[in-house]
Amino acid sequence: MSSIAENIARVQERLAKALQRAERSPNDARLLAVSKTFSADIVQEAYDAGLRSFGENRVQELCDKAPKLPSDCEWHLIGQLQRNKVRPALEHAGWLHGVDSLALAQRIQRLADDMKVAPTFLLEVNISGEESKFGLAPEDVEAVLTALPEGPGCCRGLMTIAPLGASESELHAVFAGLRKLRDQLAVRCGTALPELSMGMSGDMEIAVAEGATIVRIGTAIFGQR
Numbered sequence: 001m002s003s004i005a006e007n008i009a010r011v012q013e014r015l016a017k018a019l020q021r022a023e024r025s026p027n028d029a030r031l032l033a034v035s036k037t038f039s040a041d042i043v044q045e046a047y048d049a050g051l052r053s054f055g056e057n058r059v060q061e062l063c064d065k066a067p068k069l070p071s072d073c074e075w076h077l078i079g080q081l082q083r084n085k086v087r088p089a090l091e092h093a094g095w096l097h098g099v100d101s102l103a104l105a106q107r108i109q110r111l112a113d114d115m116k117v118a119p120t121f122l123l124e125v126n127i128s129g130e131e132s133k134f135g136l137a138p139e140d141v142e143a144v145l146t147a148l149p150e151g152p153g154c155c156r157g158l159m160t161i162a163p164l165g166a167s168e169s170e171l172h173a174v175f176a177g178l179r180k181l182r183d184q185l186a187v188r189c190g191t192a193l194p195e196l197s198m199g200m201s202g203d204m205e206i207a208v209a210e211g212a213t214i215v216r217i218g219t220a221i222f223g224q225r
């Protein structure tokens with residue numbers, strides 16, 4: 001077995017155990033392999049080990065890499081999306097995790113209509129309020145959701161990145177904060193927001209305990225960048 005295949009097995013085991021401890025069912029959270037900075041050949045190893053969902057944080061890298069992998073891969077853009085890069089992003093990514101303004105969401109919907117694609121996007125929320133972070137302030141998410149028209153692309157949930165170096169209790173607070181915000185918004189806006197994209201290599205267990213449905217794992221699968 002390649003070391004990447006071994007890493008994947010270990011991560012899947014961690015995910016399964018975390019779900020079990022949280023008394024959630026085995027399919028309640030899925031693994032997104034964050035392949036940024038790794039070459040198509042290395043991503044192919046993860047594909048050969050059974051993974052199909054890959055995350056990139058830069059549009060250019062996504063556009064270079066995606067065509068080199070089999071067409072049944074599902075690509076997620078997990079980084080910031082500039083308005084002038086929406087079209088190339090939609091050519092490859094079915095999922096956009098870093099949507100952080102109404103203008104951007106509307107542009108995604110407009111171009112998706114034009115390109116006849118139906119992307120899934122998530123609104124990125126800055127739960128911890130760190131100044132260095134991207135994302136909507138929690139109190140601004142409702143206005144974005146309410147203003148979004150029904151469109152070919154739809155918002156399916158929320159995404160957050162925990163602050164670097166946060167303690168275990170801070171991590172619980174951030175991830176629980178995203179879940180509670182989702183629960184409130186689902187009621188107030190009458191929209192199902194089933195997806196919570198949260199948790200990375202170092203904190204996936206905590207994120208799963210707090211309700212993550214997608215964990216974004218790079219280092220624990222591909223090694224240090």
Ligand SMILES: *Cc1c(COP(=O)(O)O)cnc(C)c1O
Nearest residue numbers: 034057078200201216217218219
């Ligand atoms: C790089 C990255 C990850 C993966 O982080 P690891 O700690 O390597 O697992 C997850 N989410 C986002 C948004 C990233 O940019």
